[in-house]
Structure formats: C-alpha cells, structure tokens
Amino acid sequence: MYRLLFSLVLCRFDAESVHHLTVRALTLLARLPYLKKVVHRLMAPHDPALRVSAFGVHFPSPFGLAAGFDKDAACAEALSAIGFGHVEVGTVTAHAQPGNPRPRLFRVATQRAIINRMGFNNRGAAAAAARLRRTRGVPTVVGVNIGKTKVVPEHAAVDDYVTSAKELAPLADYLVVNVSSPNTPGLRNLQAVELLRPLLEAVKQVADATPRRTPLLVKIAPDLADEDIDAVADLALELRLDGIIATNTTIRHPGETGGLSGRPLKTRSVAVLRRLRARVGDRLTLVSVGGVENADDVWERLLAGATLVQGYTGMIYGGPLWAYRLHRDLSRRLVRHGLPSITDVIGRTAP
Template identity: 50%
Template sequence: MLRRMFYQRLIRPLLFLLPAEAAHVCGALAMRLLTSLPGLAERTRRALAPSDPALVTHALGRDLPSPVGLAAGFDKDARLFDAALALGFGFVEVGTVTAVPQPGNDRPRLARLPGDRALLNRFGFNNAGAAAAGRALAARDPARGVVGANIGKSKVAPLDAAAADYRHSARAVAPHADFLVVNVSSPNTPGLRSLQDPESLRPILDAVVEAAPELPVLLKVAPDLLDGEVDALVDLALDLGLAGMIATNTTIDRGMLRDRAAADAAFEGGGISGAPLNARSLAVLRRIRARAGDRLLLVASGGIETAQDAWERVRAGATLLEVYTAFVYHGPLFAHRLGAELAALARAQGYARVQEAVGTEPVAAAR
C-alpha cells in the first residue's frame, strides 16, 4: 500500500508534468536500467514475478505463471520484455512491428486523458522494423517467460500487397517468438481497418500461418465493429485454424469519453485506450465467445483496471488478460498487485485456480 501511494502521490505527478510521450520514454529507460544493473532484475523478479499457483494458466501450449500480460504498444521494439516479466507480468506482447522501419506519425501523438483514466494515441506503428525486433528477441532467455510479437502493415505497403508485408514480418520474428498476433485493427495506419473485411484478411492470415506454422497465431480485432462483422471474423479464424482472438484494440469512438474536450484539444484522430473501453471490449469478448465457444483462445484487452474487471473477463471466456493504460496510471507494481488480487478473488469464489473460472458466465445467444 505504501509503495502504491508513493507512486501515485509522488512519481506519477512528476511524470505527468512531462509530455505523455516523454514520460513514456523515461519509464522505458527506467525499465531498461532495471535489467542492466547486475542483480537488480533478479531481486525484482524474486519480489514481484508471479509465484502463486492459483495464477498458473495453461495457454499457447505453455504454462504461464499468470494470466496477466502486457499488451502490445508499450514495448514496441522488444527492449523491455525482461523488465516487464520481472515486474510481475505473466507474458509480454511486443510490437507492433512492421516489415520496414518507420518513424510513425508526427508528434504530438500520445495524450493523457486523466478525467477518463485513458490514453489517446496516433503513433502509427513507429518501430525499428521486424528484423531489429527479431534480433532483440533472439537474444532473450526463453526460460524467463513467454514473449509474443504483434505484427502490422508497413505504411508504405499498398493494401493489395499487405499479405506479402505481413509474411515478411512474420518470418523475421517467428523463430524467436512464442506466439504471433496479427494487427489489422489499429486506427492509426491509413486503410488498415479495411483489412478486417474477411475477403481482404484471409490472404494475410494465410501468409502469416504459412510463415510460422509452429506458432499460435491470434487475431486482434477493433471494438468498433458491428456484431455481424465480429461474427464474420470469428468464422474466419475458426476456418483457418487460428489459435485465438484478442478483444480488443483501441476505439475511435470519442463518445465514450466523459471529458471529450480533452481529447479534442489534444489532436485529431487516434485511438482511445483505458477505462472508457471497458464495457465495449467486454461486449466484443462475449460476442466472440457466443460464436466460437471454447474453440478459440480468448484474450481480453481494453479497460482492465481492477481485479473485478479481470474476473469479469475471465468468467466471460478470457483465458488471458492484457493491460497497458492501467500500467501507465497505476505504476510498476500494477501487474503484481492485479495478479495477487485476482488470485484472492478466485479463492474467495471457491476456485483453486483462476483458469477454472474461464467461461463460467452463461453464454448469451448471438443474434
């Protein structure tokens, strides 16, 4: 409790004096320092890495120490995953990476919306490229934890060449990743979300699966899809034998915000993450489960802040959970604390392990 108050009353106010992207850079530097000082990462890992048997989750062909993972977008270039695992995350999704290096959109491209406990970003897949991410992943110690790679379309790649672009990225990172995520749902690359149409998406997914036949491949979807569009993507994922789906990416719906003026004052466009996304992401998760049952691994992402939020996603069918914005607002101990509280909640409900509660919420028929 004292450590949480120290972050919220001292560290976070200081970081929030900086522009949002500058604060992120400072946080990233602190995480890299954690893994570069001899012994510090190991001491942190002993203190914070998941060790509660109630959190052990079998997914992606492995036993993960916790279902709580770090979502893509935080560790864009695969430099922070060791630190994130030491801080209590059960797995990390790096990226989004693209086939060619790209600077992303012009700044400002990240804004805090504290009145909504949200972030607004229009980064545009700024990253050093899939080859660089592959090299970084190749240097990791797989025994330290599960790390997947999120791949997206290069801005310079025409839409009709998207399959080849995704294939290139998949081949670069697949030999060194534990799973792959296909991102066609970011709102910050022109035309990208049009690739969520099943006819356009099928060749992309075929290309990724062909490039990484040994790895679980998951599809990350937008929260702004209509129910019928969600159903069509579920059917495609099942038809192609994908391992699972992630619900959801960021939303472009500023109507979800209580303080819309703050977003409008920041910049045009971009995607919103954090608390406002909670209800819609949960609704999409429930829709996917209603369509797929237990035939897909479901990963919940978007608006998870509390153990109760996480528990609701688990009961709705999510085996794994991903956070990002809450990590920014609640600090470096967040993953450890969320895992501990989720384990306690599971035990209070009569479960020996969190995974035993996956999908125990009655399924509503999809209409």
C-alpha cells in the same frame, strides 16, 4: 505514493517523453542480471493457482501487458520481472518507420484513458528479432504483434506481413496479426474477410512452418459491427487460428484524433468478448484487452470466457507495482471463493 508522483510531477510532462524514460529505465533493468532476478523473485506471479495454459504455451498467470508499450522488444524481461504474466511486444513492422508526427500521445486523466496516434513507430522486424534472440535471464512469455508498414500499399500488405512473420515467428511464443490500429491509413480495411483471409493464410503458413509451430492470433477493433465480429470469428475457426485478441483502441470518441484506450473502452470490450465467446465457445483462445484496471476487471473477463487478459493504460495510472498488486488480489480472491485454480473461473458466466 505513485498517485502523488503522477499528479504532482509526471502529468506535467509530455506523455510520450515519460513513456520513453520509463522504457529506458526498464531496458537498463533488463541488462542487470542480478537485479533483474531479484525483482522477478519479489514481484512476478509465483502462485501456482494462477497458472494457465493456452495454445500449448504455459503462462504463470492469465494477465499480461498488451502490445504498444514495448514496441521494439527492448525490455520484455524487465516487464516480466515487475509482474506481467506475459508481454506482447510491438507492433513491429517489416521496415523501420518513425511513426506519425509528435505530439501523438495524450492523457485523458479524468477518464483514466489515453489517446494515441503513434503510427507503429518502431525500428523494424530485423532489429526486434536481434533483441529476441538474446537469452532470457528470467522466465518470460513473449508474444509478438506485427502490423503493416505505412508506406506499403494495401495490395502489397500480405508480403509485408509475411516478411515480419519470417523474421519474428520463430522467436515468439505466439504471433499476433494486427489489422485493427486506427493510426495506419487503410489498415482497418484489412479486417474485411475478403482481405483478411489471404493475409491470415499467408502468415499462418509461416507460423506453422517454424520448428515448434508458433501459435497465431488476430487482433480486432472494438468499432467493428457485430456481424463483422461474427465473420472474423468464423474465419478464425475456418483457418484454425489459435485465438482472437479483442480489442484494440476505439476511434469513437471526442477530442484528439487517434485511438482511445482505458476506462471508456471497458463496456465495449466486454461486449465484444461475450459475443466472440458465444460464437466460438472454447474452440479458440480469447484474449480480452481494453479498460482493464484491476483484479475485478480481470475476473470479469475470465468469467466471460477469456483465457488471457491484457492491460496497458492501467499501468500508466497505476504505476510500476500495478501488475504485482493485481496478481496479489487475484490470488486472494481465489482463496476467498475456495477455488484451487484460476482456470476454474474461465467461462463460468459465458453463454
């Protein structure tokens, strides 16, 4: 039904307009306590066999929604209700900003992909913090992804990230430093270890000082050279970060300027995951994202050493039941393989 709706109706409208309409609908659901609980009861993952723990946080399943969809922490509870095991909100910047000029979001339907050059459009850290302070009506694991405000020069980036961290780290189940979006000028330069070290040290100091010590992860690009991936992995171990998220969107594609996500990213995303696992073993939590479309993809990432897996573009093409169906299929696969827990899958084919 959704595929028919998408091909006949939704694809005829501007991609960003459809996105905003979807966010508004989910925000409305988040404000309806009874309906939200009913939807959560019907669609959220409740199979005990799917539960995982990472960096001291308990997740109802390993599969969640990547950053980029709920930029302002407006509908995390609703997203949890429709089936995501965790929701990563953001990217949030210290100061509100409109992002890049429209159009800035493009479907590549033949490849089940998306190109975006959104530019961290969001209402700022203080506004996101106000939403995250609200009592959660349904169980929701919320990660917060923070990035650099566009107008802030590179030399002031550390202070900019620290401002966001101070607002948001106490309210997050985990915090992510995003230095890998291609849509903020100069941002990816921060992945260089000599620039990344002081940034992560400063944000980690804030995260460690929260009442429960907020776990800290860093998100990297798929376009890094292999030796740079190794360098970031070594730095994450040295600084005792809690994990690495791999990967963000790629700029290595033809067509519109911006970051490409979806099916074409799959091969590189898995390759980066395998390289990270070979480098760090199980000393860090690895979160795999990029080209995840179904339970087969989640299973592959878990076998390769990811503890958590995220998707986003797959929901655009799979619809509102996407996460529910994916978790149903994961549960069935565990039964078929005679495995008592999804944790028995993690790292089985890792080097």
